[in-house]
Amino acid sequence: MPILEVENLSISFNQYTTGLKQKNIQVISSLNVTLEEGEILAVVGASGSGKSLLAHAILGILPDNATISGTIKYNGEVLTNSQQASLRGKEIALIPQSTNYLDPLMRVGNQVRTSVRTGDATLAQRAVFKRLHLKQNVEKMFPFQLSGGMARRTLLSTAIVSDAKVIIADEPTPGLDPVVIKEALSNFREFADNGCAVMLITHDIESALTIADKIAVFYAGTTVEVAPVENFTGDGEGLRHPYSKALWRALPQNEFIPIPGSQPHPSALPSGCLFAPRCIKATAACSQQQPEMRELRNGMVRCIHAT
Numbered sequence: 647m648p649i650l651e652v653e654n655l656s657i658s659f660n661q662y663t664t665g666l667k668q669k670n671i672q673v674i675s676s677l678n679v680t681l682e683e684g685e686i687l688a689v690v691g692a693s694g695s696g697k698s699l700l701a702h703a704i705l706g707i708l709p710d711n712a713t714i715s716g717t718i719k720y721n722g723e724v725l726t727n728s729q730q731a732s733l734r735g736k737e738i739a740l741i742p743q744s745t746n747y748l749d750p751l752m753r754v755g756n757q758v759r760t761s762v763r764t765g766d767a768t769l770a771q772r773a774v775f776k777r778l779h780l781k782q783n784v785e786k787m788f789p790f791q792l793s794g795g796m797a798r799r800t801l802l803s804t805a806i807v808s809d810a811k812v813i814i815a816d817e818p819t820p821g822l823d824p825v826v827i828k829e830a831l832s833n834f835r836e837f838a839d840n841g842c843a844v845m846l847i848t849h850d851i852e853s854a855l856t857i858a859d860k861i862a863v864f865y866a867g868t869t870v871e872v873a874p875v876e877n878f879t880g881d882g883e884g885l886r887h888p889y890s891k892a893l894w895r896a897l898p899q900n901e902f903i904p905i906p907g908s909q910p911h912p913s914a915l916p917s918g919c920l921f922a923p924r925c926i927k928a929t930a931a932c933s934q935q936q937p938e939m940r941e942l943r944n945g946m947v948r949c950i951h952a953t
């Protein structure tokens with residue numbers, strides 16, 4: 647049984663346009679993702695594809711103007727808002743994308759210690775700081791005294807010392823030096839190997855491939871593919887969706903071939919398959935309806951042409 651299961655998640659925002667007119671903009675549409683115990687799932691996709699919103703939906707911290715449908719199950723049970731609130735920061739820990747989530751009025755050592763639920767909090771905090779190359783005097787500092795990298799390492803520390811079963815890490819490593827990135831990622835791997843699970847949202851596909859088990863590819867607010875990590879090799883022939891292949895081939899270490907066009911804005915989504923307007927395989931049938939996510943070769947794909 648998956649530890650976390652997101653089924654048919656849709657999210658829309660109510661926005662005021664001119665005067666008092668309201669517009670409902672759909673930003674996530676029928677998105678499916680599962681996370682198994684012992685697993686690291688990397689979530690990749692262009693900026694604005696809905697990665698952070700998925701994280702916020704799981705934790706129940708979407709803004710008030712969001713409307714959400716679909717189900718989020720934790721250990722097989724549908725999560726209610728109050729369950730989300732009680733799991734947050736305890737069984738499910740978020741490493742937020744922005745370092746603004748640190749409490750500006752609390753010394754960072756204390757912030758990390760409040761996440762420790764068993765054992766000596768100070769010892770745990772010092773051990774994790776050491777592991778992430780933060781000097782001991784950092785514990786006495788306030789967030790405004792930290793560099794960007796130190797703030798990020800503090801956020802990572804908070805999740806690592808918690809007894810969480812699931813860590814959702816939203817871009818945890820940008821701006822960190824390679825040694826610290828390696829340390830952070832190996833922490834995630836250890837965490838998963840101990841029977842927990844990690845959802846690693848990242849633009850750094852290369853690093854993600856070194857530790858993840860599966861990769862979920864997002865496009866315009868939905869999942870287009872979930873593939874085992876081994877498929878990201880060669881010229882991407884093992885991948886299932888034309889967008890995943892394009893993403894893979896656009897990486898600097900591959901052929902660096904971008905594809906024309908850009909991801910549609912949520913206010914102007916095409917009908918049917920969201921990728922069809924940019925897809926070399928698209929046919930008339932693709933614009934009829936959004937394809938369902940289906941199983942294919944030990945992975946999942948949302949494309950009627952994929953074989």
Ligand SMILES: Nc1ncnc2c1ncn2[C@@H]1O[C@H](COP(=O)(O)OP(=O)(O)OP(=O)(O)O)[C@@H](O)[C@H]1O
Pocket residue numbers: 659673691692693694695696697698699700709743912
């Ligand atoms: N509060 C909001 N009101 C309206 N639209 C929003 C709101 N929050 C996010 N969006 C829109 O939802 C879409 C998905 O945003 P999200 O932050 O999840 O993207 P992302 O994949 O995390 O991008 P990045 O890689 O840049 O972090 C974007 O088009 C964004 O503009």
Ligand code: NI
Pocket residue numbers: 697698699743816
């Ligand atoms: Ni984001």
